[in-house]
Amino acid sequence: MLCDVCKVETASVFLTQIVEGKMQKVNMCEACSKEKGVSDPTGFALADLLLGMGAAQPVERSAAEGNRCPKCGFTHSEFTKTGRLGCSVCYSTFSEGLEGMLKGMHKGMRHTGKCPERLQRSLALENEVRTLTQELRSAVEGERYEEAAALRDKIKTLESENLKAAGAGEK
Amino acid sequence: MPTRNILSKGGDWFGGEGPHHQIVVSSRVRLARNLSGKPFPGWAKKVERSAILDLIRPQVEGLPEMSEASSVSCQDLSALEKQVLVERHLISREHAAKGLGSAVVMNRRQTLSIMINEEDHLRMQALRSGLQLRAAFKAINKVDTELEEKLDFAFDSKLGYLTACPSNVGTGMRASAMLHVPALVLSDQINQVVQAVNKIGLAVRGLYGEGTEALGNLFQISNQTTLGEREEEILERLQKVILQVIEHEQNARKTLLQNRPNTLLDHIGRSYGILRHAYSMNSKEALNLLSLAKLGCDLGFYPDNQRRAVDELFMETQPAHLQKGSQKKLATEERDILRSDIIRKKLETFSAPDVDGVMRRGKEGSGAPADPDSAPGTRGQAPFSE
Ligand SMILES: [Zn+2]
Ligand SMILES: [Zn+2]
Numbered sequence: 228m229l230c231d232v233c234k235v236e237t238a239s240v241f242l243t244q245i246v247e248g249k250m251q252k253v254n255m256c257e258a259c260s261k262e263k264g265v266s267d268p269t270g271f272a273l274a275d276l277l278l279g280m281g282a283a284q285p286v287e288r289s290a291a292e293g294n295r296c297p298k299c300g301f302t303h304s305e306f307t308k309t310g311r312l313g314c315s316v317c318y319s320t321f322s323e324g325l326e327g328m329l330k331g332m333h334k335g336m337r338h339t340g341k342c343p344e345r346l347q348r349s350l351a352l353e354n355e356v357r358t359l360t361q362e363l364r365s366a367v368e369g370e371r372y373e374e375a376a377a378l379r380d381k382i383k384t385l386e387s388e389n390l391k392a393a394g395a396g397e398k
Numbered sequence: 399m400p401t402r403n404i405l406s407k408g409g410d411w412f413g414g415e416g417p418h419h420q421i422v423v424s425s426r427v428r429l430a431r432n433l434s435g436k437p438f439p440g441w442a443k444k445v446e447r448s449a450i451l452d453l454i455r456p457q458v459e460g461l462p463e464m465s466e467a468s469s470v471s472c473q474d475l476s477a478l479e480k481q482v483l484v485e486r487h488l489i490s491r492e493h494a495a496k497g498l499g500s501a502v503v504m505n506r507r508q509t510l511s512i513m514i515n516e517e518d519h520l521r522m523q524a525l526r527s528g529l530q531l532r533a534a535f536k537a538i539n540k541v542d543t544e545l546e547e548k549l550d551f552a553f554d555s556k557l558g559y560l561t562a563c564p565s566n567v568g569t570g571m572r573a574s575a576m577l578h579v580p581a582l583v584l585s586d587q588i589n590q591v592v593q594a595v596n597k598i599g600l601a602v603r604g605l606y607g608e609g610t611e612a613l614g615n616l617f618q619i620s621n622q623t624t625l626g627e628r629e630e631e632i633l634e635r636l637q638k639v640i641l642q643v644i645e646h647e648q649n650a651r652k653t654l655l656q657n658r659p660n661t662l663l664d665h666i667g668r669s670y671g672i673l674r675h676a677y678s679m680n681s682k683e684a685l686n687l688l689s690l691a692k693l694g695c696d697l698g699f700y701p702d703n704q705r706r707a708v709d710e711l712f713m714e715t716q717p718a719h720l721q722k723g724s725q726k727k728l729a730t731e732e733r734d735i736l737r738s739d740i741i742r743k744k745l746e747t748f749s750a751p752d753v754d755g756v757m758r759r760g761k762e763g764s765g766a767p768a769d770p771d772s773a774p775g776t777r778g779q780a781p782f783s784e
Pocket of ligand 1: 231232234235256257258260
């Protein structure tokens with residue numbers, strides 16, 4: 228069996244992760260499993276997993292262990308014991324079981340309070356880009372090319388701003 | 399060392415000031431925050447926990463609010479020092495049990511305290527004296543806004559701030575007020591009030607003591623839910639209910655004074671006698687007697703300049719506060735003797751209750767001197783609504 232990441236070496240580490248309720252299997256070679264900076268975007272969750280658990284640890288998981296947080300390795304039985312979760316990703320890992328619990332605990336099921344300003348800014352930017360993209364489309368359809376070019380430039384600037392803002396949040 | 403200085407003196411929030419300060423001792427708002435994708439403190443390995451602490455701590459210490467702060471690792475605090483901080487509400491009991499990989503940063507006035515790696519990566523709280531929930535929220539919200547520019551907090555657009563325990567998810571906010579309600583206890587109305595407050599989704603618990611036992615007639619009211627309402631809505635709901643409890647307590651005081659003056663006078667007089675003349679007193683007795691002395695101040699039995707001494711004794715007679723002046727560890731009996739010594743000394747010049755004055759003023763029709771901030775009002779027994 229070939230490594231899913233490099234597709235060259237033979238896989239020796241086998242991972243099972245739950246993504247949005249679906250089980251995914253990832254097979255890797257020794258070198259890739261230790262590599263921390265996986266840049267392949269499809270390897271994103273995988274990279275998180277490795278970073279979260281520490282690459283030095285053996286990361287073999289059997290499918291039988293199923294309900295385990297791909298980010299932090301937390302299990303549902305652990306939650307039953309302590310009533311506390313393992314990491315923020317656990318909320319999506321165990322979302323099914325949590326829903327009923329949250330319903331009984333709280334006034335509502337949707338957060339309506341404070342939202343981090345950085346996130347708000349990037350949401351606002353996304354909205355603006357969406358609007359401008361629609362305008363761009365109608366400008367192209369209407370063959371108003373000068374306007375379209377200006378809009379395209381504006382969108383590009385906004386998108387790079389958003390990337391920068393998101394980058395600042397990482398550490 | 400700055401931490402020793404912080405331990406030597408009580409915080410500004412325990413000053414007996416602020417709106418409704420006669421009945422509301424203090425207000426507190428805390429926010430729980432976590433770093434995105436990092437294991438929560440209870441699940442993180444030692445190395446990870448220390449790495450998280452190293453990431454958060456410099457940002458907290460760099461806050462403008464923390465320019466004269468004391469920042470201390472949990473493993474550097476003795477058991478006694480931790481207990482003193484617990485008694486001052488600067489750290490939680492849970493945090494006092496932590497060692498390596500956890501820390502607390504407190505401002506000099508002890509109105510802000512930030513626990514790192516308690517149950518969540520960050521537990522940040524603002525304390526104020528009297529009923530000042532909004533002011534406390536404003537202060538801690540500012541700290542949060544400053545920190546979120548530097549740290550990547552775990553936030554979900556549907557569930558809000560993600561916390562180790564699902565009971566804190568959403569706003570991550572717990573707002574609470576500590577209320578002194580001796581008349582509700584003396585007139586056996588407290589259970590009714592507690593039940594009514596519970597029914598509308600707020601939690602009430604005795605401040606000291608286990609379970610339902612409330613020492614010193616002190617109760618804490620806080621929000622129970624954190625998801626589905628905005629912070630301001632939660633605070634508003636809490637504020638409304640607290641104002642109603644204040645009103646009930648004031649009515650209960652008036653009723654006691656008018657209908658059962660002997661019961662009241664007996665309590666006030668006995669507490670005065672025992673506080674001034676006892677030679678051994680446990681913490682439970684001290685809290686209950688001090689509560690009556692505090693009620694005596696509120697009702698005009700004692701001149702207003704004696705209030706401060708009573709307020710201070712609430713804190714100074716707590717076990718760890720008693721202990722901290724001594725070089726060796728005191729046995730229980732030694733502590734009880736020391737406690738009564740401190741109380742006698744502090745109340746040495748405390749004048750006897752002015753019974754005639756209070757009764758005369760009561761007959762003149764103005765009733766008991768009430769908290770001037772609050773609306774009088776004579777509502778029925780169960781007007782608890784949202
Ligand atoms: Zn490979
Ligand atoms: Zn997790």
